[in-house]
Amino acid sequence: MSVPRFWREIPQRYNLIGNKCEICSKVYFPPRESCPVCRRKSIGHIKDLKLSGKGEVFTYSIIHVSSGEFEEQVPYPIAIIKLDEGPMITAQIVDCDPDCVKIGMRVESTFRQIQQDGYTGALYYGYKFKKV
Amino acid sequence: MRDVAVIGVGLTKFGEIWDRSFRQLIVEAGSKAILDAGIEGKDIDAMYVGSMSSGRFIGQEHVGALVADASGFYNLHIPSTRVEGACASGGLAVRQGYLSVASGVNDIVVIGGIEKMNDVAGTSATETLATAADQEWEAFFGATFPGLYAFIATRHMHEYGTTKEQLAQVAVKNHANGALNPYAQYQKEIKLEHAINATMVAYPLGLLDCSPVTDGSAAVVLCSAERAKEFTDTPVKIIGAGQASDSLALHGRRDITTLDATVHAAQMAYKQAKVTSKDIQLAEVHDCFTIAEICAIEDLGFVKKGDGGKAIDNNITTRDGSQPVNTSGGLKAKGHPVGATGVAQIIEIVLQLQGRAEKRQIPDARIGLAHNVGGSGATCTVHIMEGM
Numbered sequence: 337m338s339v340p341r342f343w344r345e346i347p348q349r350y351n352l353i354g355n356k357c358e359i360c361s362k363v364y365f366p367p368r369e370s371c372p373v374c375r376r377k378s379i380g381h382i383k384d385l386k387l388s389g390k391g392e393v394f395t396y397s398i399i400h401v402s403s404g405e406f407e408e409q410v411p412y413p414i415a416i417i418k419l420d421e422g423p424m425i426t427a428q429i430v431d432c433d434p435d436c437v438k439i440g441m442r443v444e445s446t447f448r449q450i451q452q453d454g455y456t457g458a459l460y461y462g463y464k465f466k467k468v
Numbered sequence: 469m470r471d472v473a474v475i476g477v478g479l480t481k482f483g484e485i486w487d488r489s490f491r492q493l494i495v496e497a498g499s500k501a502i503l504d505a506g507i508e509g510k511d512i513d514a515m516y517v518g519s520m521s522s523g524r525f526i527g528q529e530h531v532g533a534l535v536a537d538a539s540g541f542y543n544l545h546i547p548s549t550r551v552e553g554a555c556a557s558g559g560l561a562v563r564q565g566y567l568s569v570a571s572g573v574n575d576i577v578v579i580g581g582i583e584k585m586n587d588v589a590g591t592s593a594t595e596t597l598a599t600a601a602d603q604e605w606e607a608f609f610g611a612t613f614p615g616l617y618a619f620i621a622t623r624h625m626h627e628y629g630t631t632k633e634q635l636a637q638v639a640v641k642n643h644a645n646g647a648l649n650p651y652a653q654y655q656k657e658i659k660l661e662h663a664i665n666a667t668m669v670a671y672p673l674g675l676l677d678c679s680p681v682t683d684g685s686a687a688v689v690l691c692s693a694e695r696a697k698e699f700t701d702t703p704v705k706i707i708g709a710g711q712a713s714d715s716l717a718l719h720g721r722r723d724i725t726t727l728d729a730t731v732h733a734a735q736m737a738y739k740q741a742k743v744t745s746k747d748i749q750l751a752e753v754h755d756c757f758t759i760a761e762i763c764a765i766e767d768l769g770f771v772k773k774g775d776g777g778k779a780i781d782n783n784i785t786t787r788d789g790s791q792p793v794n795t796s797g798g799l800k801a802k803g804h805p806v807g808a809t810g811v812a813q814i815i816e817i818v819l820q821l822q823g824r825a826e827k828r829q830i831p832d833a834r835i836g837l838a839h840n841v842g843g844s845g846a847t848c849t850v851h852i853m854e855g856m
Contacts, residue, residue: 366605395724396628397618399610399673403598404591406610411668412612416619416719424719426606439626456570463607 349462350446352387354423363387365423389445391419391468400436405451413437417465431466442468471693473703473856476505477815482684482803483653490526490584491538494594497685497808498539498580506699509541513574515548517642518561518581519663521809522550522825524596526587535580541553554600555756557581558686558810559711559840559849565690566709566851573693583686593681596694597806600843602717614678616718616844618670624725625672628774630762632672636663638758639676639779645787646797648827653682653803677758682803686811687819696856702822707835708741708852710734718844727845730767737837738769739848745769748818748852749789749833752813754841755798761785764839767795768850787830795820795828810840814851821855 347353354365358381360373365387370380396415399406406412413429415437429437432447443465451460479491479499488496494517502508515536522711523529536548536856551561558581565577583634585593598607601616624630640660646652658676667709696703712732723729738744745768752766755761770791771779779785785793796802797817799809819825838851 395619395623397615397622397673398617398668399612400668400670401614402612403595403607407591409610411671412610416724425772426611426717426719427609439622446566460608462852464609 343359350408350447352389352463354385354387354421355387357382363421363423365419372442373426382437385421387419387421387423389419389463391443393429393437393439393441393443394424395439396429396437398437415465428464429466430464436467444468469570469706470564470572471573472690473582473693473696473705473739474688474818475691475699475703475852476503476507476689476691477809477818478502478504478675478687479651479815480685480814481651482682482805484586485683486639487522487587488526489733490522490582493584493683494535494580494582494687495538495579497582497687498535501578501687501689504541505691508578509544510747511576512541512544512546512578514565514577515546515577516551516561516565516838517548518557518559518578518579519550519812520552520554520557520583521599521806523598524588524807526584538734538763541677544721550783553847554842555754555804556810556840556849557565558812559838559851560810560847562811562814562851563709563711566706569690569692572797574826575695577690579811580685580687580688581808582764583805583807584683585681585805586683592713606717606719610672614673617757617759619675619718620635620725620763621672621757624762626758627725628828631778632664634777634780635672635677635758637661638755639663640754640770642779642794642798644802645795645828646801648799649802652798653680654801663669671758673759677755679799681845682805683801684805684808685827686808686809686815688814693856702770704818704821704853705856706851707854708737708739708850710736710740710747710850712736712848714846715727716843716846721845725763726773727763727841727848729845729848730841730850733848733850734768734821735836737852741852743835743852747835748837749835750792750795750817751829751837751839752796752816753793753839754809755794755800755840756804758800760841761793768837768839769791787828792830795830802820810849811836813838813840814853817853
């Protein structure tokens with residue numbers, strides 16, 4: 337992903353800021369422009385919400401064949417995590433042996449480098465998750 | 469809406485095709501379909517081209533016009549439109565062509581599907597396929613396309629007790645079918661233990677759980693049903709054409725192990741065709757990964773949710789089973805040139821319903837279904853066909 341496109345994402349990627357529909361109380365991450373449940377009623381009633389970063393592994397995989405940017409990291413575990421506030425997100429699991437990842441495992445977010453544009457290129461940061 | 473029939477089909481050999489170009493492949497498939505239908509250029513009212521990512525795979529966009537040009541039809545000025553929906557591009561192109569004939573705007577349309585995937589190196593193909601996923605919220609964080617289907621598999625195993633051996637059975641079955649298909653990329657049977665123990669790609673999916681990178685093209689000619697018998701004695705009517713969408717990212721779905729786009733596209737097609745899942749005698753389903761076939765037969769209603777893994781042991785989806793699935797070899801063995809796949813699935817059903825499937829022929833097949841998925845399930849088309 338190009339550097340300008342990454343910069344555009346900084347607030348959500350760095351801080352796990354989602355949003356919440358004040359009509360039905362459903363929480364979204366990534367943030368949505370309107371609530372898919374309340375639709376037009378939600379316009380003007382969607383408020384930013386900083387997420388706790390805590391949740392549990394809903395499902396997972398261990399990537400052995402990656403795209404070019406992640407080749408030096410294989411094999412790495414990656415999961416869909418169900419956050420305590422409700423949303424599901426996709427992220428790597430770090431600081432543990434790949435085989436230790438299990439469905440239901442409690443995890444919390446941690447700020448890490450995600451990718452690098454070669455040795456001299458830009459570093460991209462964002463969230464990963466680690467076992468609690 | 470008026471009835472629409474398939475009157476001609478054409479396929480290239482699927483595989484790693486180093487000595488032919490994008491345009492040569494689609495012109496071959498298109499010419500075969502036109503000759504099979506017994507029509508000529510001046511009969512064609514419109515063309516539709518399904519291609520997922522010609523821009524990334526061969527550095528060429530604007531392939532609607534390119535295909536009209538390469539076919540020798542540029543001087544006929546036939547409207548030609550490229551249709552894209554990731555790996556469902558072919559199924560979407562068929563449905564757009566179908567709608568244009570059903571509406572009465574066009575009488576005869578040619579639909580081509582194509583992908584030339586081997587003109588880029590391996591990781592580049594992986595990255596291009598990953599563009600069918602959510603780039604900002606899945607791929608950026610290291611999720612690959614096989615990784616997304618691995619998420620589905622891990623959860624399916626957890627909730628329903630599906631096993632790695634059951635996944636492997638899908639690959640073995642589809643390779644056995646592909647061994648009988650002269651157009652298939654892999655015309656070769658594989659052993660269960662090899663499928664179970666294959667090199668890991670994205671746990672729990674190994675290499676033999678994954679469809680390959682393929683070059684190939686497929687084309688069909690559609691015509692209003694009332695005129696179909698002018699061209700062929702054995703037209704095949706499209707009696708249902710469903711399409712649905714869902715969240716682009718897998719993590720946004722209602723249920724990770726159900727492709728709601730499949731459920732909704734199937735409901736639309738069943739309702740239009742006035743049939744139920746029990747009336748479907750054979751199907752081509754989107755087995756981009758072995759777990760995808762297991763989910764597909766559940767979401768299409770062939771088996772109860774969670775029972776997909778048992779379908780081979782229970783002799784449901786095998787060639788001599790109650791509802792044979794992927795007699796062509798499926799994406800697994802026939803190959804998966806992404807834009808061509810949805811069109812090639814229609815062709816297998818047409819050949820079966822016409823009694824032209826040779827060694828793969830299912831006796832007395834009358835109603836068949838083709839199921840094409842884009843991404844991890846954000847787009848789906850379902851077409852139901854009946855011999856006339």
